[in-house]
Amino acid sequence: MGFEYVFVHIKYTIPPAVLLTLLYRPLFTRLDAYKIACLITVAVVSTIPWDSYLIRTRVWSYPRRVIIGPTLYDIPCEEIFFFIIQTYNTSLLYLILSKATFQPIYLRAERTQLHPLGPANPQWRYYRFLGQVGFGSAALLGLQMVKNGGMSTYAGLILAWAVPFLFLLWSLAYQFILGLPFSNTLIPILLPTLYLWLVDTLALKRGTWVISTNTKLGLYVWDHLEIEEAIFFLLTNTLIVFGQIAFDNALSILYTFPRTFHELPVLPSPYLLVRALLHPASKYDEGRIQGLQDAVQRLRKKSRSFFLASFTFQGQIRTDLLLLYSFCRVADDLVDNASSEPEAQMWISRLRAFLDTDYSEGKSSLVNEDYINLNFPAETKSALLHIPTTKISKMPLKELLDGFDMDLAFSKAEQPPPIRNESDLELYAHRVAGTVARMCIELIFCNYQSMLTVNDRRRILDAGDRMGTALQLVNIARDISVDAKMGRVYLPMTWVKEEGLTYISIVKDPRGMRVEKLRLRLLEKAFAAYESAKDAIEELPVEARGPIRVAVESYMEIGRVLRQEGYVVKAGRATVPKWRRLLVAWRTLGRKSTMRR
Ligand SMILES: CC(C)=CCC/C(C)=C/CC/C(C)=C/CC/C(C)=C/[C@@H]1[C@@H](COP(=O)(O)OP(=O)(O)O)[C@]1(C)CC/C=C(\C)CC/C=C(\C)CCC=C(C)C
Numbered sequence: 001m002g003f004e005y006v007f008v009h010i011k012y013t014i015p016p017a018v019l020l021t022l023l024y025r026p027l028f029t030r031l032d033a034y035k036i037a038c039l040i041t042v043a044v045v046s047t048i049p050w051d052s053y054l055i056r057t058r059v060w061s062y063p064r065r066v067i068i069g070p071t072l073y074d075i076p077c078e079e080i081f082f083f084i085i086q087t088y089n090t091s092l093l094y095l096i097l098s099k100a101t102f103q104p105i106y107l108r109a110e111r112t113q114l115h116p117l118g119p120a121n122p123q124w125r126y127y128r129f130l131g132q133v134g135f136g137s138a139a140l141l142g143l144q145m146v147k148n149g150g151m152s153t154y155a156g157l158i159l160a161w162a163v164p165f166l167f168l169l170w171s172l173a174y175q176f177i178l179g180l181p182f183s184n185t186l187i188p189i190l191l192p193t194l195y196l197w198l199v200d201t202l203a204l205k206r207g208t209w210v211i212s213t214n215t216k217l218g219l220y221v222w223d224h225l226e227i228e229e230a231i232f233f234l235l236t237n238t239l240i241v242f243g244q245i246a247f248d249n250a251l252s253i254l255y256t257f258p259r260t261f262h263e264l265p266v267l268p269s270p271y272l273l274v275r276a277l278l279h280p281a282s283k284y285d286e287g288r289i290q291g292l293q294d295a296v297q298r299l300r301k302k303s304r305s306f307f308l309a310s311f312t313f314q315g316q317i318r319t320d321l322l323l324l325y326s327f328c329r330v331a332d333d334l335v336d337n338a339s340s341e342p343e344a345q346m347w348i349s350r351l352r353a354f355l356d357t358d359y360s361e362g363k364s365s366l367v368n369e370d371y372i373n374l375n376f377p378a379e380t381k382s383a384l385l386h387i388p389t390t391k392i393s394k395m396p397l398k399e400l401l402d403g404f405d406m407d408l409a410f411s412k413a414e415q416p417p418p419i420r421n422e423s424d425l426e427l428y429a430h431r432v433a434g435t436v437a438r439m440c441i442e443l444i445f446c447n448y449q450s451m452l453t454v455n456d457r458r459r460i461l462d463a464g465d466r467m468g469t470a471l472q473l474v475n476i477a478r479d480i481s482v483d484a485k486m487g488r489v490y491l492p493m494t495w496v497k498e499e500g501l502t503y504i505s506i507v508k509d510p511r512g513m514r515v516e517k518l519r520l521r522l523l524e525k526a527f528a529a530y531e532s533a534k535d536a537i538e539e540l541p542v543e544a545r546g547p548i549r550v551a552v553e554s555y556m557e558i559g560r561v562l563r564q565e566g567y568v569v570k571a572g573r574a575t576v577p578k579w580r581r582l583l584v585a586w587r588t589l590g591r592k593s594t595m596r597r
Contacts (some may be wrong), residue, residue, distance in 0.1 A: 001064070006078055008078075026546065026586065027096075029314050030267065032314075038270070039244065040088065044080065048075060048080075054154075059212055066207075090241060091240060093191060094244045103180070104252040105289065106176055108284070108289075110281040111282060128174045132170065135164075135170055142156045154216050162235040165239055166235070166239060172277040173246035173249040176248065176249040189237045197229070204226065249277060250272075250274070256285075256292065264316060287382065287386075291383070294379075295325060298325065299322060299326070305558070306325060306555075309585070310322065316447050317444060330383035334377075334380065344408055345408060350376065353375075354368065354384060355389075355394060391443055396436075407488075416493075429472035430468070434464075435468070438461050444540055448541035448543055463532070470529035470530040471555045473522055473523070476491070477562055478574050479573060480515060489503050499514040523559050523562060550589055562574050
């Protein structure tokens with residue numbers, strides 16, 4: 001009996017596990033735990049018969065002096081622990097590196113020749129076939145090597161065991177394996193492989209584990225690292241990453257095509273996951289994939305705070321929020337970028353009519369698609385078509401349009417400025433942002449089960465409304481100069497007068513002590529609304545608390561920067577440096593809930 005193998009774990013496999021866990025802890029969700037647990041189960045169950053065979057046939061052995069004793073089918077318990085910890089470490093690395101990726105946009109519809117629009121992405125089927133030929137040949141080679149016996153036995157056994165699994169995973173998830181960025185595929189395979197090669201070199205050198213000379217090829221990658229060991233770690237890490245990718249591929253299919261897969265549980269069963277992977281790519285809804293791609297592009301380009309926050313949402317809610325953002329952004333831009341007040345008014349009327357049709361009973365989605373095609377620019381189509389109206393009520397959307405309507409009063413020379421006093425400011429902020437918060441919360445309630453009563457929900461929605469208002473006040477405080485350039489002043493005229501200023505004087509020169517005083521007054525109001533609402537976040541379903549904190553805090557951080565003297569202005573706006581935004585996200589995610597329900 002000895003502790004050498006245990007020390008390998010203490011020194012080399014447990015420290016990275018602790019480090020990765022600490023790093024990922026604030027982002028760790030139930031779904032992540034489920035994914036890792038599934039993979040560990042498959043890894044342990046599939047490796048035990050193979051490893052047991054290797055040990056019994058003495059291809060592979062452990063001197064008695066290095067292991068503590070207990071075995072399962074002759075496999076030392078330290079070895080079983082190795083399967084678990086390797087799967088855990090590589091999986092965590094994959095999860096960390098793929099956090100920023102919104103995987104559904106990597107789905108590719110594969111139209112055939114018979115499709116009315118002609119074939120699309122025909123190359124994918126060839127890629128799949130080529131991969132299958134490659135993996136199939138490697139598996140056959142492995143079998144042949146085992147059959148030949150002698151020095152090729154161990155290498156053959158590795159190939160014959162691991163490659164059929166790779167063949168299967170490739171066949172199911174080739175689109176993601178090829179399409180995802182290298183940071184999500186190659187890096188999480190190569191980094192742990194290299195690390196384990198180094199650990200293995202040390203273990204073989206010290207004789208912690210021994211490969212029989214009769215069954216190995218006798219080739220080395222470098223001193224003491226047998227080629228078989230190098231292949232083994234490369235293939236097992238590839239299996240783990242391919243397994244995680246296949247999981248994400250299945251989840252992406254489930255979240256992207258709600259017409260085919262509805263009423264999804266937070267943790268989909270293995271049966272549902274396999275059904276999703278077997279759903280033919282020729283049946284993917286291309287329009288929806290396009291809608292999601294456009295939504296991600298819009299968010300990346302237009303809002304750094306919400307783009308960062310979107311990484312922390314997982315599963316269906318991330319898709320829904322992206323689609324909601326896309327709609328809000330497109331609607332806001334249509335009105336803001338109109339060349340005249342009548343044109344902006346026309347967009348608002350058309351958006352109202354679009355919502356009326358979308359929410360009317362028995363409407364056909366085709367009717368609304370025709371309406372969009374006829375009445376809106378082509379580049380806005382995907383945002384309008386995929387807004388998740390089945391999960392949000394009509395009222396906040398209509399009120400959002402009322403908020404845009406208030407903006408139009410700025411361009412009507414005959415009318416007084418729309419924000420005359422504090423109540424007008426509150427109404428405006430409620431309409432353009434309180435409503436957005438309400439819709440976000442409705443989506444959260446729809447996606448996660450909770451024990452909240454109707455009254456609780458109402459109270460949380462009201463708090464959300466106040467929080468949205470707080471964000472909008474920060475937005476106005478940030479943009480005083482930008483808005484003045486467009487001839488707009490969102491500061492209440494009563495406040496402006498109190499400072500001895502006028503609407504015109506601010507439009508002409510939005511700088512100076514008195515404007516700064518007004519900015520601080522606005523921020524004070526914003527932070528008061530924020531303080532009155534922030535505790536309600538801890539009453540949201542647990543999965544949504546951290547991400548909502550990130551969304552809120554990274555925006556409120558703009559307000560905190562504005563409160564400091566000498567803030568940095570870029571393109572007329574105060575900006576929060578990237579490192580500071582990341583720090584805020586990290587801190588808020590890690591914060592413990594004080595009011596768990
Ligand atoms: C993570 C993620 C993808 C979130 C998406 C949130 C979302 C749907 C935002 C819509 C944004 C939008 C374009 C709205 C149109 C009206 C508008 C311009 C509102 C202002 C947003 C500022 O965005 P941005 O800086 O990009 O805009 P401009 O530069 O001015 O063009 C707003 C300030 C409103 C944003 C308000 C929210 C996102 C609500 C936040 C509150 C919650 C989520 C609820 C908190 C919950 C509790 C219980 C307190």
